[in-house]
Amino acid sequence: MSEMINAPPLRLDGVARRYISGEETLDVLRGADLTLHPGEIVALVAPSGTGKSTLLHLAGLLEKPDAGCVMLAGQDAGALADRERTQLRRDRIGFVYQFHHLLAEFSARENVMLPQMIAGVPRRDARVRADELLGAFGLGHRLEHLPGKLSGGEKQRVAIARALANRPHVLLADEPTGNLDVNTSDAVFDALLETVRAHGVAALIATHNMDLARRMDRIVTLRDGLVVPLHGTEGDVRGG
Numbered sequence: 001m002s003e004m005i006n007a008p009p010l011r012l013d014g015v016a017r018r019y020i021s022g023e024e025t026l027d028v029l030r031g032a033d034l035t036l037h038p039g040e041i042v043a044l045v046a047p048s049g050t051g052k053s054t055l056l057h058l059a060g061l062l063e064k065p066d067a068g069c070v071m072l073a074g075q076d077a078g079a080l081a082d083r084e085r086t087q088l089r090r091d092r093i094g095f096v097y098q099f100h101h102l103l104a105e106f107s108a109r110e111n112v113m114l115p116q117m118i119a120g121v122p123r124r125d126a127r128v129r130a131d132e133l134l135g136a137f138g139l140g141h142r143l144e145h146l147p148g149k150l151s152g153g154e155k156q157r158v159a160i161a162r163a164l165a166n167r168p169h170v171l172l173a174d175e176p177t178g179n180l181d182v183n184t185s186d187a188v189f190d191a192l193l194e195t196v197r198a199h200g201v202a203a204l205i206a207t208h209n210m211d212l213a214r215r216m217d218r219i220v221t222l223r224d225g226l227v228v229p230l231h232g233t234e235g236d237v238r239g240g
C-alpha cells in the first residue's frame, strides 16, 4: 500500500451520509470536510443528533460514505477492498467509546495485548507494550485485574491503552469520559491528552464538555451537515 509522505493522518473530503428509514430521508452529513494534522487534537462539539457518531464511524472506516472520501495518510480508503480497509483500520486507527467495551473474561493486560496479537505482534512484545501503556496510565498495579474488579475510571484507562496499543496514527473517541463522574472524567482526560500528545497521535474527540474541548488544539462543530469551526462565543451546544 502506498503512502503519501507528509499527507495528513486523516482527511475527510466532501463526505456525505444519508439515512433512509421508511418514508423518511435524513441527510446527516452533506459534504463535510475535515483535516487532522499530525499530532493535532481536535474536539468535536455539537448538539445531540447532528451526526458526531456518524462522522466518527466514517472516519474510522466502520461505515462508508455515500459520497466523498476518507483518506488516511493520503490513502483513499474508498479505493480499497474490504480486507485492505479492515487492515488499514486495525493498523492506523484507535477507538475509544463512551463505554469501555473491555472483554470481561480477560485481564487489563490481556485486553491491551489482544488487538496487538490480532495484528500479528508476538505475545511477548504485546505484553511488554501492554505493561508499558498501562503503567503510563497509572495501572501498573492492576495488570492482572479483570475489568469487573476495576473502577469506571480504571476501565476507561484500559480502553484508552487498548486503543493506543497498535500505535495508531489517528485516535477517534466518542464521548470517552461521558460515562464518568466529573473528577474521574478530568483525571482520565488528563491521561488521555498526555498520552496522545506524548505519542504524537492525531485525535478527533467528540464531547459535550466545553471545558474538556477547550483543552484541545481546535474545536469544530457540525452545522447543516458540514464541519465548521466552533468559536468561543457560540455558547452551549448541548443538545437534547
Ligand SMILES: Nc1ncnc2c1ncn2[C@@H]1O[C@H](COP(=O)(O)OP(=O)(O)OP(=O)(O)O)[C@@H](O)[C@H]1O
Binding pocket: 019, 020, 021, 026, 028, 046, 047, 048, 049, 050, 051, 052, 053, 054, 055
Ligand atoms: N442507522 C441509522 N438509521 C437511521 N437513522 C440514523 C442511523 N444512525 C443515526 N441516525 C440518525 O442520524 C442522526 C445523527 O446520528 P448520530 O448518532 O451521528 O448523532 P450524534 O451527534 O452522535 O448524537 P448523540 O450526541 O446523541 O450521540 C440522528 O438523527 C440519528 O437518529
